[in-house]
Amino acid sequence: MSKTAIALGVVAVLAVVVAAFFWANRPRKITVDADLPTGFPAQGFSHDSFEELMKSYVGADGRVDYARWQQAANSRAQLRSYLAAVSRYSPDSAPGRFQGRNDALAYWLYGYNAYVIHSVLDHWPIRSVTDLKAPIEAVKGLGFFYQQRFSFGGEFMSLYSVENDRIRATYKDPRIHFVLNCASESCPIARPELPVGAALDELLSTATSEFINETANVKIDHDNETIFLSMIFKWYESDFVNALRQDGKPVANGLYTYVRQHASGDLAAELARARNYQIEFIDYDWELNSAL
Numbered sequence: 475m476s477k478t479a480i481a482l483g484v485v486a487v488l489a490v491v492v493a494a495f496f497w498a499n500r501p502r503k504i505t506v507d508a509d510l511p512t513g514f515p516a517q518g519f520s521h522d523s524f525e526e527l528m529k530s531y532v533g534a535d536g537r538v539d540y541a542r543w544q545q546a547a548n549s550r551a552q553l554r555s556y557l558a559a560v561s562r563y564s565p566d567s568a569p570g571r572f573q574g575r576n577d578a579l580a581y582w583l584y585g586y587n588a589y590v591i592h593s594v595l596d597h598w599p600i601r602s603v604t605d606l607k608a609p610i611e612a613v614k615g616l617g618f619f620y621q622q623r624f625s626f627g628g629e630f631m632s633l634y635s636v637e638n639d640r641i642r643a644t645y646k647d648p649r650i651h652f653v654l655n656c657a658s659e660s661c662p663i664a665r666p667e668l669p670v671g672a673a674l675d676e677l678l679s680t681a682t683s684e685f686i687n688e689t690a691n692v693k694i695d696h697d698n699e700t701i702f703l704s705m706i707f708k709w710y711e712s713d714f715v716n717a718l719r720q721d722g723k724p725v726a727n728g729l730y731t732y733v734r735q736h737a738s739g740d741l742a743a744e745l746a747r748a749r750n751y752q753i754e755f756i757d758y759d760w761e762l763n764s765a766l
Contacts, residue, residue, distance in 0.1 A: 501623045503630050504593070506561050508554035519563060519571045521584050521668045524556040528666040536663020538591065539765040544598045553592055557624075560585040564627025575645070576674040582626075582641050584668050586633060587655050589624045594657050594762070602760045603657050614760070619656075646720075648713040648732075649678035651706050652685040659759035660690075660704065686736045691756070694744045699751045703729060705758040729753055 511523040531543045543549055563571055564585075565578035572578040590603075597606055608617040623630035631640070633656075641650055652662040662685050669677050686692050691704040707714065707729050715728035723731060730753065734745045 500621075501630070501632070502621050503623045503625075504589075504596075505625065506554050506557045506592075508551065508558040510559050510562070511552070511555045514559055517571065518573070519559065519577070519581060521556075521580065521670065523552055524584060524588050525666065525668040527552055527556075528664065528668065532664045532666045533765055536665065537763050537765040538594075538657070538664050540591075540594055540598060540762070541764070543591075544595045550595060553588065553595070557585075557588055557592060560588065560627075561625035562627065564629070566629065567627030574671065576672065577670050579641070579645050579647075579650070580668065580670040580674050582636060583650065583653050585626060586636050586641070587653075587664070589633065590655060590657050593618065593622060600762065602762055604760045642710075642713065646713070646716065647678065648710065648717045649682045651710055651713070652681040653678060655763075657763055659761045659763055660706075660756075661763060664763065683736050683738065686733055687738055687741050692733055692737070692741060693756075694741075694748050694751070696744075696747065699748070701730065701733075701745075701748055701751045701753050702756050703733065703753060705755050707733070708755045 511520070514520055514523075527543075527549055530549065531539045533539065543553075560581070562568075565572045565581055569578075572581060593606070594600065594603065600606065603618040604614055606617045606622075608621045611617060613620070619633045621632070623632055624636075625631075626636065626640075637654060641654070653665070655661050655664050662681060665677070665681065667677070685704075691706075693702045694700070695702065711729060714732040715725045718725050718728055718731055723735075725731070727749075730745070730749065730751075734742070737745050
């Protein structure tokens with residue numbers, strides 16, 4: 475057999491493998507069959523019904539009581555009604571409902587978080603979002619974050635696409651990484667309050683500060699001259715560095731600089747001693763952020 479024939483055979487086999495992968499992992503549309511929340515406004519967009527649920531099922535520690543929520547038929551129906559609004563209206567399909575940048579950003583953040591919770595409840599009981607696997611799980615989380623497609627204003631999108639193509643690409647604000655919640659232990663905590671407009675900026679800043687000043691996310695080993703950071707800083711390093719660049723700050727040691735500017739108390743003092751330390755990243759814990 476000639477080398478050309480062998481090469482063509484290899485290409486054909488690879489093509490079949492790739493086609494089989496994409497067929498097995500083809501998008502799975504998740505639809506929500508529900509009416510809009512009672513009293514949903516004719517203009518604007520209300521997150522009140524979702525906020526009410528979050529205040530009922532999120533504890534002071536930011537954990538979500540999925541077990542109790544899943545057993546409450548009325549609460550699951552209320553979540554579906556909120557998602558019916560997310561499914562019908564978005565800043566893309568109904569821009570007139572979102573008066574400013576922060577109102578639009580709030581829609582994407584809270585819609586993302588609501589669909590994450592909906593998916594956990596829909597597949598309950600699970601120990602981790604990674605339990606929901608694609609037929610060919612080539613990447614951890616493929617089934618949960620990539621294959622499922624949820625409706626945002628009539629456009630079916632994966633959670634991965636919402637985060638990267640809508641939120642990160644449009645708003646270029648790294649603080650969003652501390653409000654988006656992927657239902658996992660290493661995620662930022664879930665937050666019951668869902669502010670919009672100018673109040674959203676305060677939430678983003680508070681969430682960033684609290685995440686960075688939590689020892690589970692940023693810790694320093696002076697003996698080994700190492701700063702340990704949440705894996706979020708590795709995955710989205712370019713977002714944090716670009717934010718510094720936009721603010722005219724040095725980016726040579728970007729993650730250190732970003733973390734230090736949001737540190738307070740003991741952490742701020744420790745970081746002052748750790749300027750030249752190496753940075754390593756903490757393994758991500760994908761166990762569910764469920765109430766105990």
